[in-house]
Amino acid sequence: MTEHDVAYDEASLLIQLEPEAGRLYDRHAKVAVEWFPHDFIPYRLGRDFDKEPWTPDQPRLTGVAQTAFEIGLLTEDNLPSYHRLIHGMFGKGDGAWINWVGRWTAEEGRHAIVLRDYLTVTRNIDPVLLERGRMAQLQQGYEHDTPSTLRGLAYVAFQELATRISHRNTGRYSSDPVADRIMIRIAADENLHMVFYRDILGAALQIQPSAAVRAIVDEILAFQMPGAGIPNFVRKAAQIAKAGIYDLRVHRDEVLLPILQHWRFFELEGLDGAAEEARRRLAEHLERLDVAATRFEAKLAASGVTRIAAIGTGTPDRVPTG
Ligand SMILES: [Fe+2]
Ligand SMILES: [Fe+2]
Numbered sequence: 001m002t003e004h005d006v007a008y009d010e011a012s013l014l015i016q017l018e019p020e021a022g023r024l025y026d027r028h029a030k031v032a033v034e035w036f037p038h039d040f041i042p043y044r045l046g047r048d049f050d051k052e053p054w055t056p057d058q059p060r061l062t063g064v065a066q067t068a069f070e071i072g073l074l075t076e077d078n079l080p081s082y083h084r085l086i087h088g089m090f091g092k093g094d095g096a097w098i099n100w101v102g103r104w105t106a107e108e109g110r111h112a113i114v115l116r117d118y119l120t121v122t123r124n125i126d127p128v129l130l131e132r133g134r135m136a137q138l139q140q141g142y143e144h145d146t147p148s149t150l151r152g153l154a155y156v157a158f159q160e161l162a163t164r165i166s167h168r169n170t171g172r173y174s175s176d177p178v179a180d181r182i183m184i185r186i187a188a189d190e191n192l193h194m195v196f197y198r199d200i201l202g203a204a205l206q207i208q209p210s211a212a213v214r215a216i217v218d219e220i221l222a223f224q225m226p227g228a229g230i231p232n233f234v235r236k237a238a239q240i241a242k243a244g245i246y247d248l249r250v251h252r253d254e255v256l257l258p259i260l261q262h263w264r265f266f267e268l269e270g271l272d273g274a275a276e277e278a279r280r281r282l283a284e285h286l287e288r289l290d291v292a293a294t295r296f297e298a299k300l301a302a303s304g305v306t307r308i309a310a311i312g313t314g315t316p317d318r319v320p321t322g
Contacts (some may be wrong), residue, residue: 008211010149013204014090014097020203022096024196032107032192037114040182046121058123061174064243067236068170069115069179070125070133074230075132075163076112079105081142082226088151104193106175111186118182133231140229149202150215157197158223161255164190164226164247173245173308198259209268210275216265217278220256221285242300244307248293253287 049160059066083105090097104274119125144155164187171183205212225246227233266279300307 002103008150008208013149016207017200017203018096021100021200024199025096025100028100028103028196032189035110035185037110038242039116040114040178040185041117041121042178043121045123047123049127054123054126054128056126059125060122060176061124061179064172064239064245066125068166068173068240068243068245069119070130071227071230071236071240072167072170072231073112073115073119073130074133074137075116075225075227076108078137078142078155078226078229079108079112080138082108085142085144085152086156090147093156100196104196105192107189110304111189114182114186118179122178124179126289136231136269138230142226142229144226148215150201150212151219153197153204154199154216154219155223157201157259158220158255159226160190160194160197161259162225162251163244164194165250165254166240169245169308173243194259198262202263205263205268209270210272213268213271213275214278217282220282223251241296242305242307245270248289248296252289252293256286256289 061069078143083101086104087101090101116130119130120127144152167183167190168187171187174180174183201212201216225237227237230236237246244250266283273278
């Protein structure tokens with residue numbers, strides 16, 4: 001916890017934000033579409049694994065497409081850890097906060113179900129590798145340093161958008177219409193999760209502008225995808241970046257900037273000195289990311305690696321923002 005984090009009272013912030021959380025929850029419940037994993041799975045392709053074991057020649061997905069699905073599913077698998085963290089973040093609240101955590105958790109659980117069923121029925125990934133990866137990751141758990149509700153909210157807002165885009169790009173990269181349809185469906189859910197967190201933090205920026213600005217900057221500077229417990233995560237994340245599924249350019253231009261612009265982050269007024277200083281550090285960070293992303297793209301262009309084209313914003317933001 002930094003000295004700044006104690007400048008506001010967590011419990012009273014949660015109470016102040018609760019009416020907005022209730023409004024955003026109701027909005028979510030109205031626009032979220034009910035869907036069923038079984039409707040997305042080509043069960044006609046299923047065969048018994050005891051009669052016909054998995055072999056490496058069976059997957060239609062290969063290389064990075066396979067890796068991206070593995071990381072996507074293992075990330076969704078870690079839901080118990082995320083639930084614990086988010087519940088802890090909202091633990092001093094009740095009513096709308098707890099309703100949201102429950103709803104969010106139930107929706108996220110569906111993502112792992114549909115991805116596992118798809119990958120198992122199509123034999124696109126070694127099911128033994130997948131299960132061992134899940135065991136390894138869940139036993140390690142996921143610890144994210146969230147010293148405050150504001151930092152936790154900032155993390156999940158960016159994380160949901162990052163997940164929406166990496167799932168959507170994974171579907172596109174697969175060139176499999178079945179996989180693409182699943183990923184479009186999941187990405188639409190992640191989008192609604194993102195707008196909930198983005199907008200509740202937007203409300204926090206009105207109530208505690210300086211503390212919220214500092215929390216957002218701290219979280220962006222420390223941002224990491226939640227895959228550290230996945231076997232060989234660093235190597236796999238590098239492959240996913242090279243393929244253009246999730247790289248620095250996507251992170252900066254399609255995750256950080258749209259949310260910051262939505263908040264009019266660099267136009268906020270009446271901040272204290274520490275918040276102004278944090279905003280300067282963020283501007284420098286965005287510049288550095290731009291330089292690093294450009295350098296990365298130039299290196300890859302010279303190497304001839306196959307990349308997917310940028311897909312813009314993917315799933316449209318269909319939720320009214322007012
Ligand atoms: Fe998800
Ligand atoms: Fe989500």
